[in-house]
Amino acid sequence: MLKLAVIGIVAGFFSALFGVGGGIVIVPLLILVAAFGERPAMATSLGAIGITALAGTVRYAFHGDVEWSYAALVGLPATVGAIGGAALQQRVHTRWLALAFAALLVTVAVVLVVT
Amino acid sequence: MTETIVFGIVLGVAAGVLSGLFGVGGGLLFVPTLLALHRSQLHAEATSLAAILPTVAAGVWRQQRYSNIRWKAAVVVGIASIAGVEGGVRLATSLPEATLRRLFAVLIILVAGQIAWRRRRD
Numbered sequence: 001m002l003k004l005a006v007i008g009i010v011a012g013f014f015s016a017l018f019g020v021g022g023g024i025v026i027v028p029l030l031i032l033v034a035a036f037g038e039r040p041a042m043a044t045s046l047g048a049i050g051i052t053a054l055a056g057t058v059r060y061a062f063h064g065d066v067e068w069s070y071a072a073l074v075g076l077p078a079t080v081g082a083i084g085g086a087a088l089q090q091r092v093h094t095r096w097l098a099l100a101f102a103a104l105l106v107t108v109a110v111v112l113v114v115t
Numbered sequence: 116m117t118e119t120i121v122f123g124i125v126l127g128v129a130a131g132v133l134s135g136l137f138g139v140g141g142g143l144l145f146v147p148t149l150l151a152l153h154r155s156q157l158h159a160e161a162t163s164l165a166a167i168l169p170t171v172a173a174g175v176w177r178q179q180r181y182s183n184i185r186w187k188a189a190v191v192v193g194i195a196s197i198a199g200v201e202g203g204v205r206l207a208t209s210l211p212e213a214t215l216r217r218l219f220a221v222l223i224i225l226v227a228g229q230i231a232w233r234r235r236r237d
Contacts, residue, residue: 021140041138044189047189051190065162073120075167077124089136104137106223
């Protein structure tokens with residue numbers, strides 16, 4: 001419980017500090033610190049991100065910073081992608097999932113340094 | 116106009132695949148996509164958060180069917196994360212950002228190595 005709370009705080013902290021999404025921090029910490037398997041870590045991360053994103057959206061919307069038509073333009077097609085992505089995740093071997101996620105992390109690290 | 120819509124849809128679907136596959140929000144692609152569509156940095160970040168909502172809702176719906184979600188953990192991590200964001204925002208303005216970014220990038224690469232290494236014999 002305490003471990004999970006610390007994971008959440010760390011994830012929120014780094015995502016605000018560096019503009020990386022919470023999932024990039026939550027998934028590795030659930031795997032390495034809370035001993036989650038890859039699939040439960042990734043699925044649980046989605047649930048956590050939903051809560052954080054909801055709080056953030058309400059806050060920004062209050063200031064009038066959300067452009068709803070653009071949010072719909074990318075967010076609605078993304079639902080189709082997410083359903084496909086989740087189905088793919090369920091079928092791919094855990095080892096390849098771990099390797100592909102590691103590759104995503106390295107990409108994020110490179111982008112962080114380059115930009 | 117048509118180009119904007121096609122671009123938004125294609126990148127939106129791609130962000131959704133990343134989200135559903137890896138358990139990230141999709142902001143990784145939403146923010147650059149919105150910037151490419153000439154939104155300001157602030158509006159891109161705000162709009163990305165709103166776009167994440169339907170994305171993760173769809174992902175959560177599927178993952179629930181696959182019984183992969185541990186709800187108690189998701190709620191604790193999600194709520195604690197809101198508190199972390201507050202701290203991060205406050206610190207962001209007062210720190211040598213470039214150095215920290217590099218340190219964080221190195222940390223991410225080490226974590227990536229560890230995640231891959233754990234599964235080397237699977």
